[in-house]
Amino acid sequence: MEFRFTEEQQMIRDTAAAFLQDVSSSSAVREAMATEAGYDAELWQRICRELCFQAITVPEEHGGMGLGYVELCAVLEQMGSVLLCSPFFSTVCLGVNALLLAGSDAQKQQYLPAIVDGSLTATLAWTGPQAARHGGQWGCEAVTATWQPSGDGYLLQGELRYVIDGHSADLLIIAARAPGSSGAQGIALFAVPATSAGVTRQWLPTMDQTRHQAAVQLDQLQLPADALMGEAGQGGKTLLRLIDLAKVAMAAEQMGAAQKTLDMSVAYMQERLQFGRPIASFQALKHKAADMKLKCEVARSAVYYAACIAQEALDAQGDRQLAGELPEAAAMAKGYCSDTLFFNAGTALQMHGGVGFTWEYDVHLYFKRAKASELYLGNAAAQRELIAGLLLD
Amino acid sequence: MKLTFSAADEAFREEIAGWLRDNLSGEFAQLKFRGGPGDEHMFPAERKRWEQHLAAGGWTCVGWPKEVGGRGASIEQQVIFFEEYARAGGPGRVGHIGEGLAGPTLIAFGSDEQKQRYLPGILSGTELWCQGYSEPGAGSDLANVRTRARQDANGQWLISGQKVWTSLAHESDWCFVVARTDPESQAHRGLGFFLVSMHQPGVTVRPIEQLTGTSEFNEVFFDEAVAADIVGAPGDGWKVAMGLLGFERGVSTLGQQMQFQNELDEIIRIARDNGAAQVPAIRQRIAEAHTGLRLMRYNAMRMLSDNGPGDSSALVYKLHWSSWHRNLGALAMDVLGPEADIIEAAPYELTRLQSLFLFTRSDTLYGGTNQIQRNIIAERGLGMPKEAKGR
Numbered sequence: 055m056e057f058r059f060t061e062e063q064q065m066i067r068d069t070a071a072a073f074l075q076d077v078s079s080s081s082a083v084r085e086a087m088a089t090e091a092g093y094d095a096e097l098w099q100r101i102c103r104e105l106c107f108q109a110i111t112v113p114e115e116h117g118g119m120g121l122g123y124v125e126l127c128a129v130l131e132q133m134g135s136v137l138l139c140s141p142f143f144s145t146v147c148l149g150v151n152a153l154l155l156a157g158s159d160a161q162k163q164q165y166l167p168a169i170v171d172g173s174l175t176a177t178l179a180w181t182g183p184q185a186a187r188h189g190g191q192w193g194c195e196a197v198t199a200t201w202q203p204s205g206d207g208y209l210l211q212g213e214l215r216y217v218i219d220g221h222s223a224d225l226l227i228i229a230a231r232a233p234g235s236s237g238a239q240g241i242a243l244f245a246v247p248a249t250s251a252g253v254t255r256q257w258l259p260t261m262d263q264t265r266h267q268a269a270v271q272l273d274q275l276q277l278p279a280d281a282l283m284g285e286a287g288q289g290g291k292t293l294l295r296l297i298d299l300a301k302v303a304m305a306a307e308q309m310g311a312a313q314k315t316l317d318m319s320v321a322y323m324q325e326r327l328q329f330g331r332p333i334a335s336f337q338a339l340k341h342k343a344a345d346m347k348l349k350c351e352v353a354r355s356a357v358y359y360a361a362c363i364a365q366e367a368l369d370a371q372g373d374r375q376l377a378g379e380l381p382e383a384a385a386m387a388k389g390y391c392s393d394t395l396f397f398n399a400g401t402a403l404q405m406h407g408g409v410g411f412t413w414e415y416d417v418h419l420y421f422k423r424a425k426a427s428e429l430y431l432g433n434a435a436a437q438r439e440l441i442a443g444l445l446l447d
Numbered sequence: 448m449k450l451t452f453s454a455a456d457e458a459f460r461e462e463i464a465g466w467l468r469d470n471l472s473g474e475f476a477q478l479k480f481r482g483g484p485g486d487e488h489m490f491p492a493e494r495k496r497w498e499q500h501l502a503a504g505g506w507t508c509v510g511w512p513k514e515v516g517g518r519g520a521s522i523e524q525q526v527i528f529f530e531e532y533a534r535a536g537g538p539g540r541v542g543h544i545g546e547g548l549a550g551p552t553l554i555a556f557g558s559d560e561q562k563q564r565y566l567p568g569i570l571s572g573t574e575l576w577c578q579g580y581s582e583p584g585a586g587s588d589l590a591n592v593r594t595r596a597r598q599d600a601n602g603q604w605l606i607s608g609q610k611v612w613t614s615l616a617h618e619s620d621w622c623f624v625v626a627r628t629d630p631e632s633q634a635h636r637g638l639g640f641f642l643v644s645m646h647q648p649g650v651t652v653r654p655i656e657q658l659t660g661t662s663e664f665n666e667v668f669f670d671e672a673v674a675a676d677i678v679g680a681p682g683d684g685w686k687v688a689m690g691l692l693g694f695e696r697g698v699s700t701l702g703q704q705m706q707f708q709n710e711l712d713e714i715i716r717i718a719r720d721n722g723a724a725q726v727p728a729i730r731q732r733i734a735e736a737h738t739g740l741r742l743m744r745y746n747a748m749r750m751l752s753d754n755g756p757g758d759s760s761a762l763v764y765k766l767h768w769s770s771w772h773r774n775l776g777a778l779a780m781d782v783l784g785p786e787a788d789i790i791e792a793a794p795y796e797l798t799r800l801q802s803l804f805l806f807t808r809s810d811t812l813y814g815g816t817n818q819i820q821r822n823i824i825a826e827r828g829l830g831m832p833k834e835a836k837g838r
Binding site for chain 2: 055056058059060063075091124311316320323324332333334335337340343344345347348351352354355356359360361362363373376382388389390427435437438439440441442446
């Protein structure tokens with residue numbers, strides 16, 4: 055048992071931290087988030103060429119680094135810390151994962167090297183408007199677009215919403231279901247170039263401007279047979295696995311952001327004087343800061359553990375028993391980190407007092423990210439209900 | 448990062464699990480799952496015999512270095528020992544203060560003579576220890592010790608004063624006492640660390656009746672009690688005592704978590720039986736408790752893997768588990784519904800879960816209240832300003 059970063063993992067983390075703090079400054083974030091794409095294409099190319107974060111989990115045979123989910127989460131933590139605006143989460147934590155789990159050899163060969171060389175971004179689109187029912191549902195029940203055989207290929211129809219970077223991604227990996235099917239039955243995944251005829255994409259401007267979303271309309275979308283990923287109608291299990299992996303990645307970002315809100319707040323409170331002393335000396339604030347610290351530490355343990363589990367799940371030779379823990383570990387990490395970031399960002403806003411309420415200070419960016427990322431993939435209550443189902447039903 | 452144990456460690460797991468299976472039987476079978484926190488008043492004589500039986504099997508002080516008679520087990524193997532011990536329902540250890548606190552302090556700060564005199568009794572389970580720190584005026588403000596130590600004409604140290612919240616005092620042979628060697632001194636200066644026999648006229652133990660109606664803690668009165676030894680020099684007491692807190696690396700907490708798991712399992716069993724498991728609000732709380740316990744384990748694994756000096760992770764850990772456990776006690780009552788109020792028998796015999804509910808109120812108090820933990824986390828862990836002192 056060795057539950058800490060190896061030297062190599064620590065190096066990756068430190069490299070990411072140093073680079074991202076430099077390039078993803080407050081002004082850089084604000085500039086990027088105001089554009090329709092939602093990120094700076096030049097910076098993304100720099101990341102792809104110089105840092106190669108997008109290649110971390112891509113196997114070496116496809117030009118990647120062949121590293122694991124622990125290394126990925128080490129980098130995601132730093133991205134969350136600086137609210138990096140980039141297509142990284144969509145391309146790697148959704149797209150690459152989908153290609154790795156469901157892609158044929160030909161599909162991997164076609165798309166992974168292009169992701170590695172920075173010429174292709176990707177995302178996963180599975181949620182229809184149904185995802186907002188009951189205050190949020192993100193599993194197979196959210197899939198409403200349909201597929202049916204048509205000629206040698208498939209015909210897709212439907213509307214997708216809450217698709218991260220859906221308006222800018224080059225490759226859409228779309229989940230659809232057989233007409234009349236429900237739950238995990240009848241689901242299939244398709245690799246769809248975003249420029250295909252029958253695909254209409256629209257940016258959905260968001261309260262959390264640091265991550266962009268889109269609606270994708272599929273209107274009589276005709277796909278060739280080789281667009282299908284995996285077996286038609288058997289994609290439900292893969293989709294759930296992808297959602298679990300995405301939860302782990304999102305939790306890592308949230309944990310990084312939660313730590314940052316604590317650090318920002320402590321620094322501010324040390325400088326801000328009232329009643330002739332730094333407000334950091336007031337016990338009411340010290341105790342809140344200690345609670346933030348506790349949540350950060352527990353969140354960190356949750357993320358690192360879930361990252362180890364995700365690695366076993368992604369690795370065909372991984373430990374099957376540990377891999378089987380993925381749904382639970384992912385739900386625990388996503389639930390705990392969602393609560394942690396919202397608590398920490400909200401408390402940070404309060405600790406900053408009036409300036410926390412201004413557009414000028416960055417606290418509101420974290421606060422908005424907190425709520426948006428909490429709701430995406432299901433909030434803490436939804437994760438707890440998943441865990442309760444595993445335990446009690 | 449690696450989550451699995453090595454083959455050698457798994458073999459060690461088999462060894463201890465097998466030993467416990469074979470030995471926690473016969474006269475000791477009744478001790479299974481007994482004598483833990485909240486139940487420490489039960490079976491003291493039988494648990495003393497068990498401690499010696501455990502020692503004869505070579506299973507006391509597994510983490511101590513081999514040179515002083517320990518097993519020299521790695522952190523991983525210590526974790527495994529405590530996990531398997533708790534999984535098998537090993538009874539609350541009457542020797543844990545000697546093994547976890549007095550012994551490590553002597554190993555770090557004691558003279559060779561002191562090690563030779565005191566360690567064998569801890570190893571063999573024949574001499575039990577209790578801790579004399581807290582006083583009526585020295586709770587959260589631990590350095591505000593009033594108990595005095597003075598040297599008589601022969602150079603013998605004599606201890607006078609009162610200690611409080613001393614667990615197992617009435618069962619112990621020895622007490623390590625922090626007392627003021629310099630009457631003019633204040634706070635953490637001028638203290639000494641003394642080893643005092645409990646078997647002498649100058650020592651009186653009075654049990655404290657707790658809100659559970661039982662007594663696990665005591666008041667201990669010293670009236671010119673003779674100290675057999677002083678560890679370190681007069682004036683070094685605070686350093687020695689605080690060094691001792693540093694030994695609380697939290698290895699044994701993984702065993703404690705097994706006990707927590709047993710409690711949670713019982714609550715889940717009841718919730719299934721009485722239908723509480725169908726109530727959305729209860730489902731949320733059970734899932735939260737389950738998550739909290741899993742994350743406590745991962746947190747402990749991380750703390751044991753990379754705890755550095757000056758780190759506040761042990762404090763964070765205490766704050767986490769104590770709050771979690773207190774919430775678990777309340778959850779147990781809410782799952783039981785009105786049945787939660789009905790005790791086993793008059794005059795005041797509580798069920799296991801009622802004891803849990805009531806006793807866990809002490810978790811957030813002893814070993815530093817949650818408020819003190821937060822102060823220290825903020826100051827030591829986050830570099831925020833220290834609290835002003837009133838003296």
